[in-house]
Amino acid sequence: MSRAIGRSTCLVLLQLLGLLSAGCGATVYSPSNPVDPTAVYFADYGRHSSIFLPVGPAAYAEYSFGDWNFYALGKTSNCDGLAALFWSQSSALGRRYARSTAGEAEPAHLFQPRIFQVCVARSRMRFVRDRLENRWHAHLETKVYNQTDDTEFVRDSTHYSWLYDCNDWTAQVLRDMGCKVVGVTTLSAFHPGDRKPMPATREITTRALAG
Numbered sequence: 469m470s471r472a473i474g475r476s477t478c479l480v481l482l483q484l485l486g487l488l489s490a491g492c493g494a495t496v497y498s499p500s501n502p503v504d505p506t507a508v509y510f511a512d513y514g515r516h517s518s519i520f521l522p523v524g525p526a527a528y529a530e531y532s533f534g535d536w537n538f539y540a541l542g543k544t545s546n547c548d549g550l551a552a553l554f555w556s557q558s559s560a561l562g563r564r565y566a567r568s569t570a571g572e573a574e575p576a577h578l579f580q581p582r583i584f585q586v587c588v589a590r591s592r593m594r595f596v597r598d599r600l601e602n603r604w605h606a607h608l609e610t611k612v613y614n615q616t617d618d619t620e621f622v623r624d625s626t627h628y629s630w631l632y633d634c635n636d637w638t639a640q641v642l643r644d645m646g647c648k649v650v651g652v653t654t655l656s657a658f659h660p661g662d663r664k665p666m667p668a669t670r671e672i673t674t675r676a677l678a679g
Contacts, residue, residue: 510658531600533638534559535559537556539621588647635653
């Protein structure tokens with residue numbers, strides 16, 4: 469296949485994906501009456517999403533999932549994006565830290581995503597956070613740092629594809645914490661389904677903060 473044909477194929481597939489994505493999205497509902505509730509956050513970056521879990525009084529670990537070549541190594545051409553969706557060779561689990569600004573509860577950082585709050589049981593949040601940390605440390609020898617995203621990545625055994633991408637992963641983590649997610653989760657068009665008052669965060673995990 470010539471380079472010109474390859475580029476044309478990439479553009480056609482990207483246009484089709486854009487048409488399929490029009491008007492789609494998912495709504496996230498907090499679990500009903502969670503025991504010992506705590507606030508967690510999910511972020512929408514436009515085409516990508518992530519989860520913020522508390523690790524300190526005003527500190528959060530942001531976890532995310534993606535294709536190793538595209539996301540961790542930063543090879544982000546259109547064709548690299550399509551290769552990630554349809555022919556991904558390896559997946560990545562990302563982690564970075566954020567803190568809330570003075571007088572604010574939600575995490576803040578330079579990339580300014582749309583950040584939404586949900587309320588979950590503290591025990592479920594800790595279980596999910598510990599499981600993600602265990603996945604991270606299980607592949608620590610593969611760690612790379614992406615300066616553009618200010619994120620550290622390790623390889624992950626879950627397969628990445630258009631059938632299970634970063635947004636499907638975010639929805640699954642939310643469900644694992646007891647949330648109800650309704651709608652198409654392949655895209656990052658998440659919306660909160662409730663506006664419940666959120667409790668103050670009071671978590672601390674020295675292992676997570678130490679990295």
